[in-house]
Amino acid sequence: MARPAVRDDIPVARRTLNPALRRRRGWRPVLGTAVVLLALGVGLVLVFPGPLRRLLGPPPVQGLSARQGIDGRLLGHFPYAEAKAIALVEVAPGQSLRREAAQALRALLQDAAGSGVDLRLLSAFRSEALQKHLFFDVKAARNQSAEERARVSAPPGFSEHSTGYAVDLGDGSRPQTNLSANFDQTPAFHWLKQNANRYHFQLSFPLNNRQGVSYEPWHWRFEGSADALRQFEAAQRFNR
Numbered sequence: 001m002a003r004p005a006v007r008d009d010i011p012v013a014r015r016t017l018n019p020a021l022r023r024r025r026g027w028r029p030v031l032g033t034a035v036v037l038l039a040l041g042v043g044l045v046l047v048f049p050g051p052l053r054r055l056l057g058p059p060p061v062q063g064l065s066a067r068q069g070i071d072g073r074l075l076g077h078f079p080y081a082e083a084k085a086i087a088l089v090e091v092a093p094g095q096s097l098r099r100e101a102a103q104a105l106r107a108l109l110q111d112a113a114g115s116g117v118d119l120r121l122l123s124a125f126r127s128e129a130l131q132k133h134l135f136f137d138v139k140a141a142r143n144q145s146a147e148e149r150a151r152v153s154a155p156p157g158f159s160e161h162s163t164g165y166a167v168d169l170g171d172g173s174r175p176q177t178n179l180s181a182n183f184d185q186t187p188a189f190h191w192l193k194q195n196a197n198r199y200h201f202q203l204s205f206p207l208n209n210r211q212g213v214s215y216e217p218w219h220w221r222f223e224g225s226a227d228a229l230r231q232f233e234a235a236q237r238f239n240r
Contacts, residue, residue, distance in 0.1 A: 066146060066147075071234070072234060073158075074155055074158050075155060075158075077154040077213065078158065078211075078238075079157055080162050081162070081163070081231075082163075083164035088125055089102050091105055091106065095123070095124040096124055096125045096164070097167070097222075098163075098225075100225045101164065104224055105121070105199070108195075108196070118171060118172030119169055119172070119191070120170045120172045120188075122179065123161065124166075124167050125161060128159075128162055129156075131155075134153050135149060135150075135154070139153075152213075152216075163221075165223075166219065167220055168220075169192065170188065170218060171187060171188035171189070174186045180218075181215055196220060200222055200224025200228075201220040201221065201223070202220065202221055203217065203219070204221045206239075209239055210238055211235070211239065223236075
């Protein structure tokens with residue numbers, strides 16, 4: 001007697017994966033990837049809140065489309081808060097600095113004069129309102145781009161002068177070199193190079209500085225207090 005043909009133990013219908021199950025399994029990798037990306041995003045926000053806020057937020061200066069970089073700089077300049085009026089003292093007619101910076105500058109100018117050097121204070125504290133004028137109005141008058149203007153003047157909110165710790169210095173015997181790279185050829189600059197550190201003043205923008213700001217031999221900042229060191233810590237670290 002002929003034996004019946006052997007058939008598969010599992011019917012074709014049962015060996016074929018249900019399309020609904022296939023779709024459900026297909027979502028699992030997508031869901032897993034989404035969870036990983038979400039966790040990564042939350043981690044970045046927790047670890048790097050400042051840089052992400054700068055990258056995703058609006059431009060920090062009205063009228064400029066430029067945004068701050070990861071290191072906090074805007075067109076090469078670090079952000080600085082404006083010194084409160086109560087923290088400032090007059091160091092010369094119409095010029096003010098933070099008290100400790102003013103004391104150090106007075107001693108510096110006096111000792112320079114004793115050495116026969118005619119050092120002059122050209123500029124000290126600047127409000128953000130004044131810095132706004134120096135940046136935008138002069139930029140327009142000179143037909144400069146924002147990048148061109150930023151090489152020689154900081155945008156408002158990004159100027160060392162607003163801290164009350166920075167000064168511009170000139171040579172009274174060579175006034176034609178004021179706010180010029182040629183200031184580094186004067187007796188005043190050579191005296192500063194030899195002695196400024198004794199009074200805790202540091203050249204902010206040396207030749208070929210990594211910030212990308214033009215060489216400013218006349219611009220010096222005071223670093224003789226804990227607060228000053230804290231404010232300029234990023235700039236110091238960047239230019240080491």
